[in-house]
Amino acid sequence: GESVGLHLPTLSVQEGDNSIINCAYSNSASDYFIWYKQESGKGPQFIIDIRSNMDKRQGQRVTVLLNKTVKHLSLQIAATQPGDSAVYFCAENSDSWGKLQFGAGTQVVVTP
Amino acid sequence: NAGVTQTPKFQVLKTGQSMTLQCAQDMNHEYMSWYRQDPGMGLRLIHYSVGAGITDQGEVPNGYNVSRSTTEDFPLRLLSAAPSQTSVYFCASSFDRGNEQFFGPGTRLTVL
Numbered sequence: 001g002e003s004v005g006l007h008l009p010t011l012s013v014q015e016g017d018n019s020i021i022n023c024a025y026s027n028s029a030s031d032y033f034i035w036y037k038q039e040s041g042k043g044p045q046f047i048i049d050i051r052s053n054m055d056k057r058q059g060q061r062v063t064v065l066l067n068k069t070v071k072h073l074s075l076q077i078a079a080t081q082p083g084d085s086a087v088y089f090c091a092e093n094s095d096s097w098g099k100l101q102f103g104a105g106t107q108v109v110v111t112p
Numbered sequence: 113n114a115g116v117t118q119t120p121k122f123q124v125l126k127t128g129q130s131m132t133l134q135c136a137q138d139m140n141h142e143y144m145s146w147y148r149q150d151p152g153m154g155l156r157l158i159h160y161s162v163g164a165g166i167t168d169q170g171e172v173p174n175g176y177n178v179s180r181s182t183t184e185d186f187p188l189r190l191l192s193a194a195p196s197q198t199s200v201y202f203c204a205s206s207f208d209r210g211n212e213q214f215f216g217p218g219t220r221l222t223v224l
Contacts, residue, residue, distance in 0.1 A: 008152055032210050043116075043202050043215035044155070089154055097162060098143055098209025099170065102154035 008087065010107040019077040021106050023090035028071060030094035030101075035064060035075045038087045038105070047075070047088075077108075085110045113138050116216035118203050124222045125193040133188040133219050135203030143206045144186040145170070145213065146178065148199040155202060161186055162209065193223045 013019045025033070031052040036044035050057045050064045050073075057064050063076040073090050087107050091100040119134045137144065145160035147170075157170030161180040175197060177189040186205075190197060200220050204213040 034212060036215075041218075043217050046212045046214070049212055093210055096209070097160070097168070098206070098211070099145075099157055099160060100213060102147075102156075104152065104154045 008105050008107045010109060012109045012111060013080045013084075015080060015082060015110055015112050017080055019075075019080045019084070019108060021075045021077075021088050021090075021108065023073040023075075023103050023106075025071050025073060025090065025092045025103075026101070027092060027094040028068070030092040032093040033064070033066060033073050034091045034093075034100065035062075035073075036089045036091065037084075038089065040086075044089060080108075080110050082110050082112070084108060115139065116203055116205055116214050118201075118216035118219050120219060121217070122220050124224065125190075126224050127194060129193050131190050131193065133190075133201055133203075133221075135186045135188065135216060136184050137186075137203075137205040137214070138184065139205065139207070139214070140183060141205035141207050141214075142183065143209055143211075143213075144180065145204050146176070146186070146188045147202045147204065148172065148197075149202060149218075150199050158188065158201075190221075195223045197221065198223045 034049040035047040038044045048059045061078045065074045087105045089105045091102045116137045142163045146158040147155035159178040161167045200218050202218050203216045206213040
């Protein structure tokens, strides 16, 4: 989930298990949502996106679920691998100019 | 394609100095933006541009200037550096508003 302050929430997952990362967004008018992955020392990398006219979208090993009723977004990673260790950010676009609002991020640690 | 490139990778400034962070993209993207990322926090939008000659302020614009004379380049200028501007700066671009943003590798700036 989202954090307040300097300490990121951490999700510790055993290799091979499924991961679920949650995000609460703030604006009911948001119509586009993205999940990014950021490895240490690198820029954010696009994982998957979803528009507000959808509830679910699947990619390779990842699924994003959108619940507009409670303004909740989740990212599911199947068969989590060591390379999935990173900080994951959700972002929402509620602005006609395309500005993204980022959450604080969740640290995912994959253990052997 | 090189994607989004940023220079320099690292920079140390003294309080009061000025400098320009460079950002370029070769994907013919109209939309470009600058973010800063502080420890344990998500990305905050500084300035953005929806096309050559058009720029606007984001969430934290104070102390920064931008210009967009070409589609490819979007430099960020620090007018008089302050320790509060110590951060990692990311440039991003997208084909249009409301689309996936591609991020550069970042510039790590320290202001003493």
